[in-house]
Amino acid sequence: GAGVSQSPRYKVAKRGQDVALRCDPISGHVSLFWYQQALGQGPEFLTYFQNEAQLDKSGLPSDRFFAERPEGSVSTLKIQRTQQEDSAVYLCASSPRSGGGSSYEQYFGPGTRLTVT
């Protein structure tokens, strides 16, 4: 079946521009995650949704970062007034897990590479 998809795959933004990154999770997956991966580093957690509820946004680096999942499926990560330090790959992952007793396995998309010039 279809995996997690992300769009666009590549985005170049000028400093100060706003960007929106889209994630289409696997159909029926309850949980959705956003991660930021800098070059040569491991992914860093940004935020977590269960259905439409954003249960954890402690990893968002500043109030310029905003994520939403209004209908509990597609999610958008928005970055306002982009800065050069925002350049990274943004990964989305989904999981069928909604409560105790099942795997914590996450299924990752290919990521969106954001370059801020």
Next chain:
Amino acid sequence: LAKTTQPISMDSYEGQEVNITCSHNNIATNDYITWYQQFPSQGPRFIIQGYKTKVTNEVASLFIPADRKSSTLSLPRVSLSDTAVYYCLVGSFSSGSARQLTFGSGTQLTVLP
């Protein structure tokens, strides 16, 4: 917040067994340990997950000691296509709460012919 530490790189030869260890001294009671494989320009791919003792699947084994402060991913008989970055992830999430999920810095495994 569980901090994880892994070796930066490892080299191996085809057909050998490879063991990669991850340290996670601050692991919490509810945290699970998951290992992922990542190729360039791709998202991480699930390998194996465990809570304690030993877990084995068709591609790997995961060893977790009783104190759970470390874990070891074992890849039997590696091939050239196993060349990738391997990450351990410590954390958990549920319907009632969310716990920040921490990836290690990754181990670049290079398999040589």
